[in-house]
Amino acid sequence: xxxxxxxxxxxxxxxxxxxxxxxxxxxxxxxxxxxxxxxxxxxxxxxxxxxxxxxxxxxxxxxxxxxxxxxxxxxxxxxxxxxxxxxxxxxxxxxxxxxxxxxxxxxxxxxx
Amino acid sequence: xxxxxxxxxxxxxxxxxxxxxxxxxxxxxxxxxxxxxxxxxxxxxxxxxxxxxxxxxxxxxxxxxxxxxxxxxxxxxxxxxxxxxxxxxxxxxxxxxxxxxxxxxxxxxxxxxxxxxxxxxxxxxxxxxxxxxxxxxxxxxxxxxxxxxxxxx
Numbered sequence: 001x002x003x004x005x006x007x008x009x010x011x012x013x014x015x016x017x018x019x020x021x022x023x024x025x026x027x028x029x030x031x032x033x034x035x036x037x038x039x040x041x042x043x044x045x046x047x048x049x050x051x052x053x054x055x056x057x058x059x060x061x062x063x064x065x066x067x068x069x070x071x072x073x074x075x076x077x078x079x080x081x082x083x084x085x086x087x088x089x090x091x092x093x094x095x096x097x098x099x100x101x102x103x104x105x106x107x108x109x110x111x112x
Numbered sequence: 113x114x115x116x117x118x119x120x121x122x123x124x125x126x127x128x129x130x131x132x133x134x135x136x137x138x139x140x141x142x143x144x145x146x147x148x149x150x151x152x153x154x155x156x157x158x159x160x161x162x163x164x165x166x167x168x169x170x171x172x173x174x175x176x177x178x179x180x181x182x183x184x185x186x187x188x189x190x191x192x193x194x195x196x197x198x199x200x201x202x203x204x205x206x207x208x209x210x211x212x213x214x215x216x217x218x219x220x221x222x223x224x225x226x227x228x229x230x231x232x233x234x235x236x237x238x239x240x241x242x243x244x245x246x247x248x249x250x251x252x253x254x255x256x257x258x259x260x261x262x263x264x265x
Contacts, residue, residue, distance in 0.1 A: 007220035014216035022209060033182030056185055060208055061178070067212065088232070091220045092239040095213050099243075102209040109202020 006080035008087035013074040015098035018067030023105050027062030114183045121176035122255070128169040129252050135159040135166065136245040139238055159241075163225040167218050170244065174211050177251075181208070188258060200261055207254045214247035 021027065029040050034055025037043075043051040050057070080087070137155035145156035184204070192200050221240045227233050 007223045011217045011220045015213045018212050018216065019209070031182070033186050056189070058182065058185055060181065064178075064212055067216070071216065087220075088236060091224070091236055092217065092243060095217045095243060096239075098213050098216075099210070102206065102213070106202050106206050106209070109198045109205065 004080055005075050006078060006083045006087060008083050008091040009078045009080075010071045010075045011091060012094040014067045014071035015095040017070040018063055019098040019101050021066050022063045023101065025059060026066070027059040028066060029062045030057040030059060031061050032057055114180060117176060118180050118183070121173060121180055124169055124176060125173050125248070125252050125255070128166065128173055129248050131162045131166050131169065132241075132245045132248050135162040136241050139241050160225055160228040163222060166244065167222050170214065170218055170248070173251075174215050177208075177211060177255075184258075192258075192261070197261065200258055203254045204258055207251045210247040210250055214244055217243060 029038050030042060031038050032043065032054045035053075037054070042057060043054040045051045134154065134157050136159075138157045138159040141155050143152055143156050145153050147153075189201065189204070217240055221244055224233050224237045224240055228237070
């Protein structure tokens with residue numbers, strides 16, 4: 001069973017989906033560590049601004065969840081035999097592209 | 113509790129960085145152990161025996177990092193933001209992304225080391241190993257520099 005699952009599909013979908021949702025900040029839930037709260041929408045005050053009492057929100061767990069679920073589903077659907085040729089030579093390429101995309105995106109911290 | 117977890121996270125990452133460095137050097141610059149030269153002996157290891165340990169340690173380190181991350185957001189990121197240390201914050205943002213991209217390639221890394229006898233996959237194995245090593249080194253260095261910064265300021 002395990003040998004039919006493609007690590008290449010897992011690597012490709014996980015790194016691509018994670019990078020996409022991280023760059024465009026798409027998350028199904030947020031975590032507020034100060035109040036130990038998970039929510040599906042940002043906590044706002046009456047003026048529509050972030051609720052100061054709730055502290056900072058974390059999106060990282062949501063991005064991981066989206067990437068991981070997408071990768072698991074894709075790995076279960078797409079058999080290894082379909083991707084074997086690509087996988088042998090280029091299994092690392094999508095992750096490398098994701099790395100470059102992340103570095104370009106996070107350049108913003110240098111420009112602040 | 114968080115301090116204990118942070119220490120465990122650090123100690124596991126020390127073992128991980130040692131293992132992955134040995135493996136990467138032995139793969140790219142293989143040699144036989146000889147004499148008293150420490151560099152030669154450092155890369156004269158059988159890289160394949162490290163694979164499972166590296167994969168498990170990588171997953172454990174990532175889980176540990178995910179557990180202590182909220183403490184970083186509350187206790188370290190805010191002072192860094194207040195001091196406008198944007199380069200440090202950006203380096204940590206890259207660290208969190210690298211940890212996950214590395215996690216994504218871990219199954220492929222294990223799969224291609226299991227076929228270590230197959231020379232046709234040598235280049236793929238080399239690239240995957242260098243990527244894992246690169247992520248581990250970046251994350252290790254950034255984690256330690258930020259911990260030091262928090263102590264200094």
